[in-house]
Amino acid sequence: MTLIKSISGIRGTIGGNVGDNLTPIDAVKFASAYGVWLKEQRNKDNYRVVVGRDARISGEMIQNLVMNTLVGLGIHVIDLGLSTTPTVEVAVPMEHADGGIILTASHNPKQWNALKLLNAKGEFLDAAAGAKILEIAESEAIEFSDVDTLGKITKNQAYIDLHIDEVLNLPLVNKKAIEDANFKVVVDGVNSTGGIAIPLLLERLGVHPVKLYCEPNGHFPHNPEPLKEHLTDLAEAVVKEHADLGIVVDPDVDRLAFMDEQGEMFGEEYTLVACADYVLGKTPGNTVSNMSSTRALSDVTKSHGGSYEASAVGEVNVVELMKKNNAIIGGEGNGGIIYPELHYGRDALVGVALFLSLLAERKMKTSELRATYPSYFMSKKKIQLTPQINVDEILSTMESRYSHENLTTIDGVKIDFAEKWVHLRKSNTEPIIRIYTEAKSQQEADTLADAIIAEIKEVANI
Known part of the structure; x- marks a missing residue:
């Protein structure tokens, strides 16, 4: 423990x-x-x-x-x-x-x-x-x-209601378009406070919520990290209910992921991409995410004439760089939306309202919207740490091995190849080394991650 x-x-x-x-x-x-x-x-x-x-x-x-x-x-x-x-x-x-x-x-x-x-x-x-x-x-x-x-x-x-009031008062939240779209949405609240807040928000937006695990009793029905492998019940419910999409949040409601009408993940990384696309289309500007996030945000930002910068992992680091670069939206690729018009913090409620505004205005199915964005595939793996593992020594060795590549070392080691990247870092929240990779196919991302893990184990003699 x-x-x-x-x-x-x-x-x-x-x-x-x-x-x-x-x-x-x-x-x-x-x-x-x-x-x-x-x-x-x-x-x-x-x-x-x-x-x-x-x-x-x-x-x-x-x-x-x-x-x-x-x-x-x-x-x-x-x-x-x-x-x-x-x-x-x-x-x-x-x-x-x-x-x-x-x-x-x-x-x-x-x-x-x-x-x-x-x-x-x-x-x-x-x-x-x-x-x-x-x-x-x-x-x-x-x-x-x-x-x-x-x-x-x-x-x-009263503050969940007051928070919802603040979200609905944002100029870019298109309440009328959302209401007119008559969306039906399945919500997985992982039996925490998202089960209170998200359905309330949806009802205020004129959306019909179907509740799944929305009883705030703390008995998580599945691993509470909103990843595809944990969300089979949500996928089944979206298809069974003929819903327009599914919404899942983590227990404290700062991370947000969507599922399309076919029960397929929209992509946790693409929550921020879609919300940024909507905001930048209305108010051009700059964006920031952490360096473990998808390149798709950079692509979308540049398509709107803005500039993109990457920070060290950690919400406080993203916020600091957003302020420095006057970013109008930013966040983390784990489904964290930071929209300074309301506050400098990851906020699933803001993310839901912006995403539904985009979906309603585009008059697209959720799967069709996802198809409009560049396709990158990410692998997120980890190595459990023991007291015998010297993380700093491992990272230093990996940095030396790849010194001929484009390296960033403000937070662990990130190696940028021409069409893929890998980021190695010690977690702030768990005793693990995180290995994130991204490439043009899932197989390529997984292969790169496995190769790097094998190298780390060789270096660490584990």
Whole structure:
């Protein structure tokens, strides 16, 4: 079992030993450190933090620990209860709060949970802030409030509706065209908070939702990462219901994937490609995604006269480069849409509204829309890490072996060949090395990935 402290937050498995897992003591420790850091940012009398969670079985326990730790530091808490990551991000500035915490381990299985930490803008903390919080957590210098200056908890469960209001008010969301299209959509909410938010959004858009695994009880009916091999039930339901498409999100609703009317994946990588195509067609500009994302976004951006840049993996890195390059849309190839017109965070609700606007205006079937985009095929594989594996040494050796190719080393090692690429990096969220490849055919992408994995195992003697 594992406790991972990184730029993506504090993530671990529930139970086990303190310091090795996300135990109640670890939850209190890191919530305390965040609260101390937050109070150091501003000299004021009252501090406010928005807290929400996905539907994980451990969520209520971890949320109560975190909220009451903040109360003990004299910080007032706005409790959103069952919520989504983008909803908490939207709520922080709307509440004029000093920060936010989302209790979710995103796509990880049910035994995992995490504290995702936000700043006063509702955006993820940068590396410097994250490092400072980890430093505070390891110190003994945490002073709690006396009985007369404790914080208070205020419940506000209206924010999913308020978030939907904000999405529907976006100028590019074509509510009339979507309503006129009379879409029927199957929604796989993986028994988490997407099962609340996505059907509500669809109903407000005049879409008929068919709910699949939309009971927010935390018992994930399949692996919660929205990949093709996990979505056979959704494929069957889309065909059986004669639906126009299927929608699937991860447990905290910041990743989004579509399925066409034939039960075939639209392609998780192509969620951002399609949404960017729609936005760039209305408001020309630049785009950003991380360097593990498809080349198709670059192709589509250039077709609209814009420029594309790639960042290191991690939402905070994408957001930083989007701001620097004035990107009007961006995100990550894992189905994460960042649309700054609303907020700088991956948001499946925004993605659904933009995608349906595009589909309604084009008057195409979902499969026909997918056929309009360049076809690239990706392989996403991984190698489980053990304490004996020296990742930095492996990456350094691979960099040397391919020094004659076009290399990028801002995040692991990316090797760009003429018509394919491979990206090797240590995960921020799991004890693994990720090996992502992309090529003009699935066989070529898989073959490249397998060849690189064989090389890594040779280098590491595993």
